[in-house]
Amino acid sequence: MPDAIQWVKKDPNKEDVFWPTAELKQRTWVSDEAIYDQANADPEAFWAKHAEDLHWFKKWDKTYEFAPQAYKWFIGGKTNLSYNSLDRHIEAGKGDNIALIWEPEPIKEEAVKLTYKQLHERVCKFANALKDLGVKKGDAVGIYLPMIPEAVIAMQACVRIGAPHSVVFSAFSSESLRDRMVDCGAKVIITADGYYRRGKPINLKKSADAGVEDSPVKKVVVVKRTGAEVPMTEGRDVWYQDVVANASSDCPAEQMDSEDLSFLLYTSGTTGKPKGIMHTTGGYAVQAYATAKWNFDMHEGDVFWCTADVGWITGHTYINYGPLMNGATTLVYEGSPDTPDTGRFWAIVEKHKVTQLYTAPTAIRMFIKWGDEWPAKYDLTSLRLLGTVGEPINVDAWMWYFNVVGGGRCPIIDTWWQTETGANMVNNLPGIGPFIPAIAGRPFPGVLGDILDSGGTPLGPNEGGYLAIFSPFPPALTRGIYGDMDRFKAQYFAEYGPERYFTSDGARRDEAGNIRITGRVDDVMNVAGHRLATAEVESALAQNDKVSEVAVVSRPHGLKGEVPVAFVLLRGGIEPSDDIRKELMATVNQVIGPTGRPDQIVFAHDVPKTRSGKIMRRVLKALVRNEPVGDLTTLQNPESVDQLKELVRHQE
Ligand code: WT7
Secondary structure (H helix, E strand, O other): OOOOOOOEEEOOOOOOOEEEOHHHHHHOOOOOOHHHHHHHHOHHHHHHHHHOOOOOOEOOOEEEEOOOOOOEEEEOOEEOHHHHHHHHHHHOOOOOOEEEEEEOOOOOOOOEEEEHHHHHHHHHHHHHHHHHOOOOOOOOEEEEOOOOHHHHHHHHHHHHOOOOEEEOOOOOOHHHHHHHHHHHOOOEEEEEOEEEEOOEEEEOHHHHHHHHOOOOOOEEEEEOOOOOOOOOOOOOEEEHHHHHHOOOOOOOOOOEEOOOEEEEEEEOOOOOOOEEEEEEOHHHHHHHHHHHHHHOOOOOOOEEEEOOOOOOHHHHHHHHHHHHHOOOEEEEEOOOOOOOOOOHHHHHHHHHOOOEEEEOHHHHHHHHHHOOHHHHOOOOOOOOEEEEEOOOOOHHHHHHHHHHHOOOOOOEEEEEOOHHHOOOOEOOOOOOOOEEOOEOEOEOOOOOEEEEOOOOOEOOOOOOEEEEEEOOOOOOOOOEEOOOHHHHHHHHOOOOOOOEEEEEEEEEEOOOOOEEEEEEOOOEEEEOOEEEEHHHHHHHHHOOOOEEEEEEEEEEEOOOEEEEEEEEEEOOOOOOOHHHHHHHHHHHHHHOOHHHOOOEEEEOOOOOEEOOOOEOHHHHHHHHOOOOOOOOOOEOOOHHHHHHHHHHHHOO
């Protein structure tokens, strides 16, 4: 194995604390602590400096403006995300650098490499094809694609012409697709015939067809990926390959206002209805660019692999826009980590000489289970830095990632953020550190945040409270929930007022200001890195007419982080059975997709309720976690609790 440089060292005084070495400090973009004080004293100047690296058709007149639920960045500026991702590098003479590597799942297929020029050409052609299909600036476009280059191409084409994209995770059900398309009013969607997953072709067109029924969608563009026979609806469906064939490759990027919508991304809130999180153009571009650069020590020539799906915000910002705006090479892998065997990720790292790997704790725990022999088979010394995201990472997973994957050489950047924040918010920087298992670190420079109690008073070190972000808000922070600004206000600004964004995460920090995220304080779960509201699973189950009442709570899970557990009361006369259990699982599959499937369905006769008839989910949560149930005096049916305790244990 080639020699690899040691990038981190252990703190001689503290067992679990690591610091960057002099080499790492030297090669990273920022290594001086003073950046925090500088940036936080004047966040506007800090972000404006990053903004100057990007291309603006017209420079902004004013950097930041605050109004309740109407804060703005780079006011009056005109820019374009696709121009910044592609044209900017071509103009700088870097058009022959590799922009994207695509690794298909079947090993017999060749990887695809696209230079910046080639990617630019494909994006321009498809952007023109979208225009030919009637898409105009401001029109929402649905993207329901697997992990293929066209996912990145389609997103880039949309933002190039100013049509906000709304990407729906390809494993989501057709109903999820329909709900989102109805909500955003998309008239065009882009999908594929299918994709490979665990060695088998999956038919995506079928879900897309079902999803566009009774929706505003009039045109469906279908990428040919697997070559499966799929029905094409006359007048509605067109092949991607056909529409780009004769399209012109000349498509100047639309001059977008800084505050124009660049995309919508639906995510789970606490109710059953997912919310369309709105992201702008200028502010989003700047923070996506700056965080990708500084957090992941991103340089031209790097091969950056973010293993998330493009259907999540992580994929939007760190597969597509962040790496491309930095002129790096982004790696897109189509398939599953255990195909053809459980060494696939490490084979990919070795094959493409991946320099930074960004993945989720749930994946790391799975790799641990699969055994150290898999990463040991491959040369992973190209890796310089490791990232983690999506949920709090446990100490064991962190240490394993550090030692077994990173060979004890690579800093681990534990990035806390949310769909709403658009880009990384809390994590330590590779050239500054420290890197501490299970601790994300300080807010990114220029991000003002603190831990508050429920009344809004800042807390001292080691006191548990809620993480809040203060104005001037970071430029990528969402500007709202599409079509529901009342919900936007109620969800994020009711707690602490309009100048302090409530994150819904519990947290505490140490004396040095390093923040440990303790997890959501609302009814949102993190299932294998997928965000899901308990209310969504409840409303899915309630669609089955055998169900009379249902309550869903989360339970910690060794691999997945959290899993839903459902308490179901069946309608009179219906007896619980394994068949009904299967049927209920199928209902969830159909309404949400496999991510929503409960880990356990408990058939109950009664669930604990308050005198006013509200289900006490707090008690159910304690029950499934084997924790003390606490005060039951406000219950109308306290006897239900003991019965349920038995049922939870016996209905595994
Ligand atoms: C929720 C947001 C944004 C990327 C993927 C998830 C949890 C995210 C961390 C982390 C602890 C984390 C929070 C947050 N979360 N990253 N590094 N440490 N918790 O985006 O689906 O919008 O979920 O994920 O609870 O609120 P999302």
